[in-house]
Amino acid sequence: MAKILIADDSDAIRLVLKDILQIGEHEIVGEAIDGAEAVELFNSLNPDILLLDLAMPKKDGLTVLNEIIPHNPKAKVILITASDDQKIISSCMNAGAMSYISKPFDFNKVLQSINDVLGK
Secondary structure, eight states: OEEEEEOOOOOOHHHHHHHHHTTTTTEEEEEEEHHHHHHHHHHHHOOSSEEEESSSSSSOOOHOOOOHHHOTTOOOOEEEESOOOOHHHHHHHHTOOEEEEEOOHHHHHHHHHHHHHHOO
């Protein structure tokens, strides 16, 4: 079981992810609705994994990564994206994201990505 912070501005996406994570027996330690809140909650909650939406208000996923990773290089971040823009995804992976999952979600791929990042 991992402690997971969900950062996505969509209520519906957060709800779907919470359902998937609960079935996978993971603990949701917090939810952020924008990038600024994601950075704040990440620093205060110290989750095992951050599920980070690429497109959010205030700070996008790449900006969040650029703020978190220099202070916590071992942070485990999984990018959430509806975009198939490989340039943006590559930039996020280079900035420290360990994996990414695409919307709409495949239940098994979400849980497998978490297990992969956890080294299971």
